[in-house]
Amino acid sequence: xxxxxxxxxxxxxxxxxxxxxxxxxxxxxxxxxxxxxxxxxxxxxxxxxxxxxxxxxxxxxxxxxxxxxxxxxxxxxxxxxxxxxxxxxxxxxxxxxxxxxxxxxxxxxxxxxxxxxxxxxxxxxxxxxxxxxxxxxxxxxxxxxxxxxxxxxxxxxxxxxxxxxxxxxxxxxxxxxxxxxxxxxxxxxxxxxxxxxxxxxxxxxxxxxxxxxxxxxxxxxxxxxxxxxxxxxxxxxxxxxxxxxxxxxxxxxxxxxxxxxxxxxxxxxxxxxxxxxxxxxxxxxxxxxxxxxxxxxxxxxxxxxxxxxxxxxxxxxxxxxxxx
Amino acid sequence: xxxxxxxxxxxxxxxxxxxxxxxxxxxxxxxxxxxxxxxxxxxxxxxxxxxxxxxxxxxxxxxxxxxxxxxxxxxxxxxxxxxxxxxxxxxxxxxxxxxxxxxxxxxxxxxxxxxxxxxxxxxxxxxxxxxxxxxxxxxxxxxxxxxxxxxxxxxxxxxxxxxxxxxxxxxxxxxxxxxxxxxxxxxxxxxxxxxxxxxxxxxxxxxxxxxxxxxxxxxxxxxxxxxxxxxxxxxxxxxxxxxxxxxxxxxxxxxxxxxxxxxxxxxxxxxxxxxxxxxxxxxxxxxxxx
Numbered sequence: 115x116x117x118x119x120x121x122x123x124x125x126x127x128x129x130x131x132x133x134x135x136x137x138x139x140x141x142x143x144x145x146x147x148x149x150x151x152x153x154x155x156x157x158x159x160x161x162x163x164x165x166x167x168x169x170x171x172x173x174x175x176x177x178x179x180x181x182x183x184x185x186x187x188x189x190x191x192x193x194x195x196x197x198x199x200x201x202x203x204x205x206x207x208x209x210x211x212x213x214x215x216x217x218x219x220x221x222x223x224x225x226x227x228x229x230x231x232x233x234x235x236x237x238x239x240x241x242x243x244x245x246x247x248x249x250x251x252x253x254x255x256x257x258x259x260x261x262x263x264x265x266x267x268x269x270x271x272x273x274x275x276x277x278x279x280x281x282x283x284x285x286x287x288x289x290x291x292x293x294x295x296x297x298x299x300x301x302x303x304x305x306x307x308x309x310x311x312x313x314x315x316x317x318x319x320x321x322x323x324x325x326x327x328x329x330x331x332x333x334x335x336x337x338x339x340x341x342x343x344x345x346x347x348x349x350x351x352x353x354x355x356x357x358x359x360x361x362x363x364x365x366x367x368x369x370x371x372x373x374x375x376x377x378x379x380x381x382x383x384x385x386x387x388x389x390x391x392x393x394x395x396x397x398x399x400x401x402x403x404x405x406x407x408x409x410x411x412x413x414x415x416x417x418x419x420x421x422x423x424x425x426x427x428x429x430x431x432x433x434x435x436x437x438x
Numbered sequence: 439x440x441x442x443x444x445x446x447x448x449x450x451x452x453x454x455x456x457x458x459x460x461x462x463x464x465x466x467x468x469x470x471x472x473x474x475x476x477x478x479x480x481x482x483x484x485x486x487x488x489x490x491x492x493x494x495x496x497x498x499x500x501x502x503x504x505x506x507x508x509x510x511x512x513x514x515x516x517x518x519x520x521x522x523x524x525x526x527x528x529x530x531x532x533x534x535x536x537x538x539x540x541x542x543x544x545x546x547x548x549x550x551x552x553x554x555x556x557x558x559x560x561x562x563x564x565x566x567x568x569x570x571x572x573x574x575x576x577x578x579x580x581x582x583x584x585x586x587x588x589x590x591x592x593x594x595x596x597x598x599x600x601x602x603x604x605x606x607x608x609x610x611x612x613x614x615x616x617x618x619x620x621x622x623x624x625x626x627x628x629x630x631x632x633x634x635x636x637x638x639x640x641x642x643x644x645x646x647x648x649x650x651x652x653x654x655x656x657x658x659x660x661x662x663x664x665x666x667x668x669x670x671x672x673x674x675x676x677x678x679x680x681x682x683x684x685x686x687x688x689x690x691x692x693x694x695x696x697x698x699x700x701x702x703x704x705x706x707x708x709x710x711x712x713x714x715x716x717x718x719x720x721x722x723x724x725x726x727x728x
Binding site: 172175176177196197198199200201202204205206208209210213214215216217218219227228231232274277281 | 618619620622623624625626627628629630633637638641642644
């Protein structure tokens with residue numbers, strides 16, 4: 115089966131100005147990413163702040179162009195096509211439901227915006243479909259003429275989901291959709307997303323730094339570090355047996371509810387490296403407990419280990435024995 | 439739960455009515471508008487009619503004043519009340535026209551600079567800086583010297599010169615709005631740049647736009663008065679408050695009301711516009727946010 119969305123060698127650099135006379139520096143926010151998103155899956159993307167998760171989300175949504183690489187939907191290259199071709203099939207749910215809804219528009223017109231942009235139906239038809247979608251996401255139709263300021267955070271996120279789904283897209287890119295919400299509301303939104311996935315046959319790209327949420331919702335997980343995917347594996351596999359040292363550290367960093375255990379030791383002594391000046395070789399080598407000479411010289415390629423793929427020299431048959 | 443929420447218009451109404459400054463400004467501005475629109479009905483005399491036998495008649499509260507000319511007459515015997523009422527026409531016409539012309543230019547420039555950033559921003563910022571380097575009064579003087587002064591020339595000169603504050607404020611406001619996720623969400627629906635700008639960005643920067651517009655209108659009215667006072671604005675015998683002050687200055691030690699009356703009218707109108715602008719800024723919080 116061919117993938118629904120193919121991401122090949124996608125790269126995004128930002129030019130960072132550091133004052134009037136300083137030379138401009140290049141920041142590689144996303145540094146060569148290959149992913150295949152299969153129909154119906156929930157691909158979790160995890161990583162710490164600054165690893166390029168959100169930049170990747172914006173590239174997938176067509177909000178910023180990739181500096182290099184290509185993105186294809188069902189085999190059709192998107193470069194040079196009208197942005198609406200992508201928009202009809204890929205829609206976002208953003209993190210902050212306070213910022214993602216225009217405070218000066220009524221709920222019904224916010225949800226109907228995609229229909230209006232794509233010229234689907236007349237005004238009454240658009241409004242009818244918007245209200246229908248509001249009810250699908252668990253909001254009463256009487257909220258249609260309210261403003262976002264009159265809604266709670268959870269209600270607002272439901273509005274954002276309704277807007278994303280009103281055009282019946284195939285892929286929904288959720289960029290930390292629950293991290294701005296109260297814990298009690300988070301699970302409601304997650305369950306709603308899961309129900310809607312069943313109902314509409316959706317594919318999710320689910321970006322989060324919350325591993326518990328990803329474990330709950332994802333079928334496959336990509337771990338990102340410094341603009342690269344360092345591990346890609348089925349969700350059950352990644353949580354049972356993490357391959358990459360960074361994934362291991364990430365899983366060890368999850369706080370436990372047991373009192374008296376203290377903060378977990380992640381062995382990540384050093385801070386996140388400066389993305390403007392990444393370390394040579396494997397980006398993770400300064401923080402890695404197993405780093406060897408080769409890690410400081412070569413960028414590791416993906417090595418398969420069972421159902422998982424890890425970009426780590428320890429799993430590479432050529433260098434692996436060095437780590438034994 | 440929505441039964442407990444007061445409707446948006448009733449919230450807005452109570453906010454407006456509770457704002458003393460805004461109400462004062464609105465009442466004064468309404469009075470000026472009524473004067474301007476219904477000038478022929480309200481003025482007791484023809485503002486251009488000269489009665490040389492009744493020159494420099496003082497206002498009615500003066501011992502020598504009478505009800506025939508409630509605010510007296512000027513040095514040519516023209517009824518001062520009528521001229522003051524007609525003067526509101528010139529001031530408001532110039533204020534509104536200049537506001538519209540400069541507002542369109544400045545808002546377009548500010549939106550483009552703030553939204554696109556980069557090179558567009560650099561070009562717009564340079565043009566704004568270049569414009570700020572030109573003194574309005576000197577440029578107006580040069581233009582009037584070349585083509586002669588008239589109402590249309592004053593509107594054109596001020597309208598084409600006073601867009602700088604619109605551009606600067608709209609640029610900053612747009613930069614702020616552009617970074618919001620609702621703009622990203624609209625773009626992700628495939629909306630055109632034009633639609634994003636007019637449908638998503640503009641409604642959110644409208645309060646700032648209204649405030650700048652009122653300030654610019656007030657300043658245009660003052661500039662017109664200044665230009666007319668210098669003889670570079672609208673030309674006699676058109677009744678402009680600036681021109682009336684100018685004509686009265688020769689008599690200010692003997693007939694002080696001639697300078698005080700148009701001066702007071704000018705001051706009250708500018709005060710009213712500024713009060714309205716400030717009031718709108720206070721009242722126009724986004725819907726549903728108290």
